[in-house]
Amino acid sequence: MSGLYWPVFIFTIVFVFIALMVYRVLKIIKMPVHLRWELAPIPHDKERYSHGGSYLEEHEWWRRKQPKAFFPIITYMAWEIFLMKGVWQHNRGLWPFSFTLHWGIYLVILSLFFHFINAMLLIGSVPAAVQDVFFSIASVVAVTGYCVGLFGVVGLILKRYLDKNYREYSSYSTYFKLLFLAAIFVSGIVAWALSNDFANALGVFTRDLFTVDSGITTTAAMGSHIIIIFLFILYLPFTDMVHFITKFFTHHSVRWDDSPQNEKMTAKLRDLINQPVTWSAPHVKSNRGNRWGDIVEKEND
Amino acid sequence: MTKKKKLTLNDISRNAEKRLTEINIDELIPLPPPYDKSEELPGIKPLTDDQKTRLVDNLDGFNALVLLKPQSKEEEDKFVRQFEAGLKKLLNKGDNWTFLQPLLLSLEHCVRCQTCSDACPVYVASGKQEIYRPTYRAEIFRRLINKFAKPGGKWLAKLKGADIKLNWATISRLYELAYRCTLCRRCAQTCPIGVDNGLITRELRKLFSQELGWAPKELHEKGTVLQLEVGSPTGLRPDVAKDNMEFIDEDFTESLGIKIKTNWDKQGADVLLLHSAGDILSFPESVIAFAIICDKAGISWTLSSDIPGYDGVNYGLFYDDIQLAKVATRHAQIAKKLKVKKIVMGECGHEHKALATVADRLLTGDLNIPRESFITFFEDIVFSGKIKFDPSKNNFPVTLHDPCNIVRNLGIVEPQRRILRYLCPQFREMIPHGVDNQCCGGGGGLSVMSDVNINDFKALIAGRMKLKQILEAFSDHPRPDVNKYLCAPCLNCKLQMRVIFDYYGVQEKSGIYIGGLAELIVNAMVDLKKPFITWGEE
Ligand code: SF4
Ligand code: SF4
Numbered sequence: 001m002s003g004l005y006w007p008v009f010i011f012t013i014v015f016v017f018i019a020l021m022v023y024r025v026l027k028i029i030k031m032p033v034h035l036r037w038e039l040a041p042i043p044h045d046k047e048r049y050s051h052g053g054s055y056l057e058e059h060e061w062w063r064r065k066q067p068k069a070f071f072p073i074i075t076y077m078a079w080e081i082f083l084m085k086g087v088w089q090h091n092r093g094l095w096p097f098s099f100t101l102h103w104g105i106y107l108v109i110l111s112l113f114f115h116f117i118n119a120m121l122l123i124g125s126v127p128a129a130v131q132d133v134f135f136s137i138a139s140v141v142a143v144t145g146y147c148v149g150l151f152g153v154v155g156l157i158l159k160r161y162l163d164k165n166y167r168e169y170s171s172y173s174t175y176f177k178l179l180f181l182a183a184i185f186v187s188g189i190v191a192w193a194l195s196n197d198f199a200n201a202l203g204v205f206t207r208d209l210f211t212v213d214s215g216i217t218t219t220a221a222m223g224s225h226i227i228i229i230f231l232f233i234l235y236l237p238f239t240d241m242v243h244f245i246t247k248f249f250t251h252h253s254v255r256w257d258d259s260p261q262n263e264k265m266t267a268k269l270r271d272l273i274n275q276p277v278t279w280s281a282p283h284v285k286s287n288r289g290n291r292w293g294d295i296v297e298k299e300n301d
Numbered sequence: 302m303t304k305k306k307k308l309t310l311n312d313i314s315r316n317a318e319k320r321l322t323e324i325n326i327d328e329l330i331p332l333p334p335p336y337d338k339s340e341e342l343p344g345i346k347p348l349t350d351d352q353k354t355r356l357v358d359n360l361d362g363f364n365a366l367v368l369l370k371p372q373s374k375e376e377e378d379k380f381v382r383q384f385e386a387g388l389k390k391l392l393n394k395g396d397n398w399t400f401l402q403p404l405l406l407s408l409e410h411c412v413r414c415q416t417c418s419d420a421c422p423v424y425v426a427s428g429k430q431e432i433y434r435p436t437y438r439a440e441i442f443r444r445l446i447n448k449f450a451k452p453g454g455k456w457l458a459k460l461k462g463a464d465i466k467l468n469w470a471t472i473s474r475l476y477e478l479a480y481r482c483t484l485c486r487r488c489a490q491t492c493p494i495g496v497d498n499g500l501i502t503r504e505l506r507k508l509f510s511q512e513l514g515w516a517p518k519e520l521h522e523k524g525t526v527l528q529l530e531v532g533s534p535t536g537l538r539p540d541v542a543k544d545n546m547e548f549i550d551e552d553f554t555e556s557l558g559i560k561i562k563t564n565w566d567k568q569g570a571d572v573l574l575l576h577s578a579g580d581i582l583s584f585p586e587s588v589i590a591f592a593i594i595c596d597k598a599g600i601s602w603t604l605s606s607d608i609p610g611y612d613g614v615n616y617g618l619f620y621d622d623i624q625l626a627k628v629a630t631r632h633a634q635i636a637k638k639l640k641v642k643k644i645v646m647g648e649c650g651h652e653h654k655a656l657a658t659v660a661d662r663l664l665t666g667d668l669n670i671p672r673e674s675f676i677t678f679f680e681d682i683v684f685s686g687k688i689k690f691d692p693s694k695n696n697f698p699v700t701l702h703d704p705c706n707i708v709r710n711l712g713i714v715e716p717q718r719r720i721l722r723y724l725c726p727q728f729r730e731m732i733p734h735g736v737d738n739q740c741c742g743g744g745g746g747l748s749v750m751s752d753v754n755i756n757d758f759k760a761l762i763a764g765r766m767k768l769k770q771i772l773e774a775f776s777d778h779p780r781p782d783v784n785k786y787l788c789a790p791c792l793n794c795k796l797q798m799r800v801i802f803d804y805y806g807v808q809e810k811s812g813i814y815i816g817g818l819a820e821l822i823v824n825a826m827v828d829l830k831k832p833f834i835t836w837g838e839e
Contacts, residue, residue: 032398036658039489040712040736052736054712059681062671086493091416168309169413169440172462243410243494250495254403266665275395281514284623296626
C-alpha cells in the first residue's frame, strides 16, 4: 500500500472505531434506570471504605447528605488498570500473563503516542539531538511492549488451551482475539528487527500521514505491522475487550450505584412503571400489554 | 473409583434423561473433626421410586424444584419455545427495565478469566465440581441469549464456536441449576471486570418464573402468593399471628418477671418494626428481645396486623421482579397507613436488601418512607446510655455470622461489631468476615426450600464453608462442655444453620447455639434478673 491509500485506510478505521465506541457507550447510557444492585465495598464512601461499609451504617442516614469521594475511585481503578489487583488477589496463576499482556498493550499504545510526538518534532524541524532522544524512547517503549505483550499473550493462549479450567470456556473467538494480539506483537518485533531506524521510520510515516503526503510509503514489514494494528482497532469494538471502557459502567452504574431515589429519577421511574409488560406467566397477569405499575398495584387494591 | 469425565458446556443439552453429574461426598472439601468421617453422616437421600417416575432428575442427584416430567414431546417443545421467548423479553426495555443495564453489562463483558471461581462457596466446597462453577451456568445462559435473543445470533454462535442447543434437557437442567447458587455475590466481588454471575442467575430464575410460571413452590405459591393473600409464607394469618404473640408475651412475662406486651397497629408510632413472621414461630425470643429493647429505650413502636405487615420477608427478591414489587409496595403502603416515621427492618437479611435498596427505586412519592436497619437502630440505643448493661453476663464465646444481604449487599459491617465488642467479652471473628464473609448456604431462597432432598445439598455443599469457619472460630473450645453462641442476625441464615446443625449434630457435638443480636443485647441488660439466653433450656 502506498500513497493516499494509507491516510484513507487509517483515518477511516479511526473514525469507524470512534463511532462504534460512541455507539456502544450511548447504548449503555441510554438504558433505563435500574433497581439498585450495589455491592460493598464502595470506594466513594471514603469514611467507611476501609472496612467495606456504606452510608447505611449511619443511624437515620437520610438526615444528612452523604458525600461521595472522588479520589478513592481513581485509586481503585488505577490499581486495577495498572496492576490488575483483582487478578493478583484472586487468581495468582493467571496474573503474570494477564499483567504482561495488558502492559504490552499499554506500551504499544504509548509508543503510538510517541510516534505522533515524533511526527510533530519532524514537522517542527526541532534539532536532531532532541529528535534522537524521542526516537530512542519510542523504540524502547514499543519493543518492550511487543516483548512483554508477546510473553503475556503466548502464556494466555497456552493457559487457555492446556488448563482444563479455561479450555471449555475458550471459544474460537477467544483464540482468534489472542492470536490477533500476538500478530501485533510479532509483526512489531519483525518490523523492528528488519529496520535500521524503526522509530525514525514510524515518525516519518506518521508525519506523512498527518500531512496527507501522497508520497507516504513504508517497508513491507512495517506496513504489515501497521495494517494489523489498525485492523485490530476495527475489530475491538465487537469484542469483550471493550471492557477497558465498559468497566466504568459495571462499577459506577451498578456495583457502586448506591444513590437513593431523587426527583430526576422519580420522573424516569414513573415513565418506566407506565410501560406495558408482555411476560406470559399467569401470575403476572400482563394480558400482553397491561402496565407494570397496574400489575403491581392491582394486587394490592 | 472411575475417573469422572470432564463436564462440557454442551453436555447441558445432551441426554435429557441422565444426570449431568453425580456428587460423591468423599470429593467434598474436608471438615475438621469430628465432622470428617463421611461414613457417619446421613449421606444424600436418594429419590423414591415414585419420585423417580414423576420428577425430572437430570442434574446432580439433588432435587429442589419437583419439576414434573412432561407428558409429551409437544409439551417439552412448548416449554422450550416459551423459554426462547423469555430470553428475548429479558433484553426488552419494557419487560425488563428493572435490570436490563446490569444484565447486559454482565452478559457482554465477561472475559472468562475464571477469577471468580474460587470465591464461590458452592463450587469450592463441592471439591470444584464443574457444574457449580459460577461461570458454568452463566456462560451457558450467555450463549443462549447471544444465539436466540440477538440479531444474527445463530450464525455468529457457529462462527465463534459458542453454539449451545436449546432443548428440553437444556432448560430443565438450567432451571434446577439456577437453584444451586445462593446469590451471595462473592463471585461478583472478585470479578475484575465487574461482571455479576449472581445477578445472571437471578435473571435466569426470573425468566422461568415470569415467562414459564416455573418457580419453587416455597418461594412462589407458598411464598409471595401466600404472603399477599393471607399475610405470610408461614401461613400465619393476622389473627393467629396476634394470638401467638399474645401467648409468647405472657410466656416471657412469666419466665423473665418483667411485663412484655407487643404493640399492634399503633397509629403514628415512631417505628414500625417489620419482623419475619418465621421468627414468631421459630425464634420467638428474637421478637421478644426487640420488644424489651424498644420499651426500655422508651421508643414508640408498633407491629402491623395488616396483610402482610407482620412479615417482612420478600421472596420476590430471589426470583421475580413483579412479586418483589408487589410485596415491597404493600409493606410501604402499610407503613404509610399507620403514619409511622420510619420502618425498622428486623433480623432478616433479604428483607433489608429488598426494602432498603432494591425497592428504593420502586417506591415513589409518599411510599418512599425512611427505612433503617435494626443494626443501626440498636447501635444508637445501646450507646445512648438509656439502658444499663453488664457485659460480664455475656461472658461466653460468641462469633458473628455476616448475612450476605446485610453486609456484602448493603455495606452494614461495623455497627454490629461495635455492639458485640462492647457487650461480649469473648467475641471473636470468623475468617474471613465482613464483606468477605462466607454465605450460610441458604441465600437466594434456599434456606426456606426443603423439598425432596435439597436440604442435603444445603448441609453438605452450600453451607459447608460456613460450617468450617464456625468450627474454626470456636476451635479453642471444640467440645460441648462450653456453651458457644453463634450470632446470626437473619432469620433465613438461622434456619439454614439449623439445617446444617441438625445434619451434623453440631449442637450436641460442639455445644454451639444459634441466635440473633437482639438476644445478646437483652441478655446483658442489668435490669433483667434472669438470663435471657437459656442455651436450649425452656
Ligand atoms: S465473571 Fe468476571 S471473574 Fe468470572 S470469568 Fe467472567 S470476567 Fe472473569
Ligand atoms: S452468587 Fe455465590 S453461590 Fe452464586 S455463583 Fe456467585 S459465589 Fe457462587
